[in-house]
Amino acid sequence: MARDQIDTQPIESRDELVAWLEAGCKAPQRFRIGTEHEKFPFTLKGHDPVPYEGANGIRALLDGMQALNGWEPIMEGEAIIGLADTIGGGAISLEPGGQFELSGAPLASIHETCAEVNGHLEQVREVATPLGFGFLGLGMSPKWTLKQTPVMPKGRYRIMADYMPKVGTHGLDMMFRTCTVQVNLDFASEADMVKKLRVGVALQPVATALFANSPFTEGKPNGFLSFRSEIWRDTDNARAGMLPFAFEDGMSFERYVDYALDVPMYFIKRGDSYIDVAGSSFRDLMARKHPALPGEGPTVSDWANHLSTIFPEVRLKRYLEMRGADAGSWKNLCALPALWTGLYYDTTSLDAAWDLAKGWSAEQRQQLRDDVPRLGFDAEIAGRPMLELAREVVAISRAGLERRDMRDSQGRDETRFLKPLEESLALGTTPAERLLERYRGPWGGSVDPVFVEDAY
Template sequence: MSIPQSGGGPIERPEQLAELMESGSKPRDAWRIGTEHEKFGWLTATRKPVPYAGQASVKAVLEGLRDRFNWTPVLEAGELIGLHRDGANISLEPGGQLELSGAPLASVVETEAELQNHLTEVEAVAGPLGIRYMSLGAAPEWSHDEMPVMPKGRYRLMTEYMGRVGTHGTQMMYRTSTVQVNLDFGSEADMVKKMRVALALQPVATALFASSPFFDGRPNGHKSWRSRIWRGLDNSRTGMLPFVFDEGFGFEAYADWVLDVPMYFVYRDGNYIDARGQSFRDFLKGKLPAMPGEVPTLSDWADHLTTVFPEARVKKYIEMRGADAGSQAHLSALPAFWVGLMYDQGALDAAWDLVKGLSADTREGLRVAASEKALQGEADGIRLLDLARETLKLSRQGLQARGLAEERFLDILDADAAKGEVQADRLLRAYDTEWMKDLTPIYSATSL
């Protein structure tokens, strides 16, 4: 989850809300790729989650990375909660999941090298501590009560609020992991087309990357339980955003939707001020109950933009948010998949032609089907396996047109689509056969 944002000074005109996002527009030669992925730390001696403090702990891993590999510390209330170096960040999810938010890079080849370097550094520090990191969409066995709590004020506020507004919010915070890619746009029109394609094809990504068929120590009936969790979290701030497909959609319409999403907090001088359930529209009028008489800054607006969680999200770039974390090959395949579709105009136009006829109900039906059955899902006669195969062809063509030798990163997805099975299917098969319905082997099997 996001760290406090830097957006700017006081908001003096309502147009500034949309302008902040639009300011991210870049010429094509300046488009970059930012990959983020989360992973669960586990103690090799006990297979339990890693606590924040102690000899074998999250804090010890962060300190080791800081001291051995020249990362700069990020502190909150005196506690070490993250690191940054050369445009990249390492941060903590609520349950101690370690997240790399990569630097903006020019090619998928560079993002893969960044990932490998990160994993090498983490292993050098965590291994001697008796800590390994597994990468899959949901913690397969740990209960909520077993999960550690990270010392971040944002998470304390969100935990209580999510317990009030949905059924799965704390599961998302503490017991899921994702991989996502952040991509640029060139203009408002470019953002609109990319958002529409991103939302319509997010179920394909969910299906291809599904890796969370276990929860609370048993099969959960879904291939991506992580995706199911998002459907029971908080409908005011999640979902497939049907209005994005309306005529006239743009930055202003997106800002208008975000304004109606209830707030979590206001960040001031290192502290999170409780504004849960309050209105950013009231804040603009100086009538926020948490801070009467004060008006927001653009930094407050940038923070609020990070508290909405649709399947694709607009900030100064677009975030693709539908995939479970998975194997190292899958962590590199996710940016390749979307770069191929989004950064070549021919592929983007063809992808839009592929999905522009889908209704809002069909798009939502595919989202549900992807979480339940992955590539075997379908909705209104549209099979996710067929859609995935067509989409992968377009993505490969887009990568080939870029001429940067990135298309090889799609090989793992093409292999899965050829067989019609994904990581979740293989995990379930292992559980039913060689693991003899014992999840103990999953820790090593899914560790990076």
């Protein structure tokens, strides 16, 4: 989750909320790629969760990272809760259960974003190994119960953790036991945003299948290939899902603002304090009638923070966030931004992707999204098997990356980052199915080997 915004400029009207989103439009030559990924820290001895405090805790990891890279500490009271690269624009933050997140800087190519991921993982390993812990990239914590999972000292998470059980069955699992990799991509205009949002939402289940990597809970198979994706089906349906309105005539920044205004708030931040307003209305704050702040209206920060607490499959801020993928192996962290960059940043590929999806009904899109966590490549839409659809989507992305023709210092284009996906498609199995094969075979019914074989 992103850092909380700090911009105390007051907002007077709904038009200003729309204008704030619209300010994200940029010329295609200024399009950037921002990759975020989360990972589970675990003790090398015992494969246990890593607490925040203590000589060998998460706080010590953040202090060590800060000494190594010189980034600015992000504090909440006395606690260091992240690091900010004030020059490049990247950040390191903590998810509720100690999941360690890199929010990458906005970069021009997948070569750059992958170099950033590689540099980060090498740095993290350098600091964490002497502290006695490693990192695992899976969509779901494979071993620990909720009770065993530590809680990070962040005010917004306390509010969310209190509220989640009131609105769904899986909110605490989502917060404390899942990890994702996502990419943030730009749009040129309102029409470009709408087309990309539609393509992103319709094809998000394809990414879910390609990256499905969460088949274990509390040491046993959970019956799903992406349990992380299944968790989102009943976390808080007022703020998650497939955005059916985005496919209706008249979709616009304004329409998304109206949707966001109806999503209940979690908190309002004033200074360093979080005010718990979970379930309350941003419209009341706009009308200066919010019971927590009588007579007071919202600031730009309030709006930006509220948008960051909405969790649809694709999220609109001043860019679009692709939210459907499980975290995975080192190489898969670069495959996710490559997949969507190839689809979004080449107009021929974007048109081809929309041609694939434009005939589907809202019911068909929803059915696919509901089926994929369990069935992966065996799901179907409009009579088409997911495996066939995924092959076509990856081929469209490859063609887009070829036309983009962004070369690295060795003259290679960005298509090489799709290789892990093409290997999965050639095998016809998801990463989760390959984990289950090892669990049932050489691992002898134990998940512990995952912490050795699949650690970063």
